Amino acid sequence: MVEAISNGLSGLAAGTLHLHWTNPVMIAIGCGLLYLGIKKDFEPLLLVPIGFGCILVNIPLADVMGEGGFLRTIYDAGVITELFPLLIFIGIGAMTDFSPLLQNPVTFLLGAAGQFGIFLTLGLALLLGFTQLDAVAVGIIGACDGPTAIYVSSQYAPHLLGAVSVAAYSYMSLVPVFQPPIMRFLTTQKEKNIIMSNKGIKPVSKTAKILFPLVMTICGGLIAPMGLPLIGTIMLGNLMRESGAVSRLTKASENEIANVVTLFLGLSVGATMAGDAFLNPKTLLILALGFIAICLDTVCGVLFGKLMCFLSGGKVNPLIGAAGISAFPMSARVVQREGQKYNKRNYLLMHAMGANAGGQIGSVMAAAVMLSVLKGMGII
Amino acid sequence: MSVTVEAPMPGKILAIKVRAGDTVKEDDELAVLEAMKMENLIYAPAGGTVKEIKVEAGQNVVTGQVIFIIE
């Protein structure tokens, strides 16, 4: 009798008795992510489920990520299969208006330049001792795009998924903080004051808007077939939006599907943040390199903007280069605010939106190109 | 000498911050234009008196459409 009671009581105490020092630390980190998401409004749709998933996986003996655990089930269903980031991408495509990009196709190039941070950071990660595939996962933080980062890291460096995702989503929220100083530092007063008129910008026909996702999918897929799932899903969403023929599917993609998958994806990512895997010096290095990646994106975008300014005889304001990253539409708004700070007569928003939409396409293409190059080299 | 203040991009005028007859200085806020889901301020390009307001709050405008005439 006494033994039975004692065994029963030990069952209640087991969780606390099995606490490892990493568990309370990670629970605190999970709470920190919740604080950022709830109180500071930093990408709450992802940071709240990630933070909560992190707390769940760090409570001992619950084994939520063990065989048959509910988080393991969700993780295997959508992260291992890469289904979750792709379903979110359909929603993103359905929500995005690429008209500003199509009205000014030269902004495709700014979208490309804004991805150079991926490749530069990959090189830096290699120099710092990361393995080749780990360096790929670290570099992809520079895509400044959650689903892309998750897609690449879950397949090629799943042990880094937690750190890469947290870095990608946290830094996306910080774009309005770290972009302005870089823009200020890299441009001259004369360049900052360049006024870009919106008068020459014409609307785009519905036919062109429908053909765009088809062209991107077919051409992008032929050039970089390893990235077709990424390209295809975002373009499917966009095609549904622009065709107007399947509004129920479009609405479901941008609402119900995107919301449910976002919840499951966040929980799954949080579930990879077990203390023994997450708490090591490598994680801090990944967080630092992720920050560097996005800063380098901004640097390269602005520098490319300066090149375009020079080649156009001073018509292009280099500040719009900073919007060539995938943080859409946040980065375009940052450029508009900064541009008007220096010259109240300057309305860079439409041009910056073009660059920002170009950044969205650019991040997908950069990931696709990188994966295809890796395949060609026999690395994957 | 008249100065026209035109809409810098297509959008909706959310608010007009001056009235006809008001005296404004260069860089004073004249109106709020919502474009691409962002609120943008329109500033006076020069000082003077607001002679005419050609639009109302809630109205959609296109690039180049005259919003104010300042003398």
Next chain:
Amino acid sequence: MDNLTFGITILVVGMGGTIITLWVMSLIMRLLTRIFPYKEGEDGN
């Protein structure tokens, strides 16, 4: 493959591939917007 070869290849082919791909896309889209120009009233305005 050693890291130096890997890094330089990814840098050059990756960055170059991205910018060339997007440049090609921009040319195609420029052509398509010329072939299918916007018509007044096509979106009900």
